[in-house]
Amino acid sequence: MxxxxxxxxxxxxxxxxxxxxxxxxxxxxxxxxxxxxxxVTPRPGGIDFAALDRWKEERGLPRHIVGPLPKDFDDPLPEDFLITPLRYPDEAEQK
CATH class of the missing domain: 3.40.1620 (YefM-like fold)
Structure with a gap:
């Protein structure tokens, strides 16, 4: 109803x-x-990592595609990195 x-x-x-x-x-x-x-009533959620591993295995994918993250992965970026504009290869040719 x-x-x-x-x-x-x-x-x-x-x-x-x-x-x-x-x-x-x-x-x-x-x-x-x-x-x-x-x-609606709540449903169980989250990621089913076991199902993800089975899916990868069925397709011949490695379990960890990118490998483990480095220890400093989530450290703050250096300030000079944040303020330096990005340069793309095609920008150098236009100058």
Whole structure:
């Protein structure tokens, strides 16, 4: 079953709507009769690293494509690096 409620009604009936969702009902919140969003119960999330490893193995890819990160990977960049403009190979030819 799907429940359609206005934003104002959803605000006033939040606890009741949550109980309805826990029973498996869909709750769609509307503004002027048009759906704005659907209230949903949380789903397990995150990255399934085991599935990623299986996918790589099926395609013959190495487990770690780029290898381990260096110890200073997330250290701040030197200031002169940040203020030096990038030079692309084709820019040198235009001068």
């Amino acid at each position: 799907t429940i359609h409620v206005s934003i104002k009604e959803a605000k006033n009936r939040l606890s009741d709507l949550i109980r309805s969702m826990e029973r498996g009902e869909r709750v769609i919140v509307t503004r002027r009769g048009e759906p704005v969003f659907e209230m």
